[in-house]
Amino acid sequence: MKITANIITLNEEKNIEEVIKSVQTVCDEVLVVDSLSSDKTCQIAESLGAKVIKQEYLGDGPQKAFGAPFAKNEWILSIDADERLDLNAIEEIKKLDLENTTYDAFSFARKTYVGKNFIKLWYPDRVARLYNKRRCGYSTAKGHAKVQTQNICDLEADMLHYSYDDYAHMIRTTEKFIKRGAVLAYEDGKRANVFDPFIHGVGALFKALILKGGAFHGINGWNVAVISAFSSYMKYALMLEMQRNEK
Structure with missing residues (x-):
């Protein structure tokens, strides 16, 4: 599909392979905006076919916004290194008619884990992550890590968030x-x-x-x-x- 994955990283060598393989099921381009990692994050990403752009950390929202102009596609899937697309998310994305949709963005229900423990009280924790960069995007203001639009369709799909080891x-x-x-x-x-x-x-x-x-x-x-x-x-x-x- 004509979707660019946009992943922001800092020393994510333990996560980068899995997240790239996850998004490659629906994306034909993967961008990694790296905050000057000192580990093997960039080497692993490039070995898997990702395009790596190095940028000192600007804040979550600005860092996500920084990568958008480098994407070859209009539709961008923003995902963090500790996140993965669930199988239902992959199937839902594949069903989308992105060329003709009137929505600016699509949201996912996020399932967060502490270790192997699914934290029910945080679910669904809706996050808009698939968006059309010509219609909307992330704010460049610090602390505003949200896609700036109200025209969002909520998908019946999950994004897995392995946020904490314990x-x-x-x-x-x-x-x-x-x-x-x-x-x-x-x-x-x-x-x-x-x-x-x-x-x-x-x-x-x-x-x-x-x-x-x-x-x-x-x-x-x-x-x-x-x-x-x-x-x-x-x-x-x-x-x-x-x-x-x-x-």
Whole structure:
């Protein structure tokens, strides 16, 4: 099919082969936008027929946007190195009439795993990843890793997301995202008050355990709920700290 896969990478030698083979089932071109990896990511990608473009990391959204002009096709499938197309996604994509569709983009339901554990409370976690670059695309603003259109068709198809090796890995990664989220919010002019850490932390816990049913998903539901609550709490706590350091 006339679709270009766009994969952003940084030291993804353990993932790059599987994700490229996954997208090659529906894409006739694979682009890898690499953030100056120090491992064998680029060599492996090129050996599998991918075109590698090196670019210092700009942020998730801008990095995805950077690769679009290099694609030979109008339709781009944006996918991360730790993601794979499920069999139902491959079949759904093959059925699409992309030349005549009126939609700007198509979304997938994302199934996220911690190790071998499927995290039910995060499902379906809809993400628009197949899009027409002449109609829409990713914002070049930092922190905006979403395709900028409302004209999206939701496919009955899954994207598999092997996000964390285990809960220890999840905690380490969450710490990085807490800091990044706090800095981006602060730079966007957002400010926190003394009640925000508590309000957002408790709110995240309630949403995960009650509204999304995590309390009934066993230990995985509780683990993810507590980590999510901690993440929300600390984001606003760090924003408060930055505000106090202003003075």
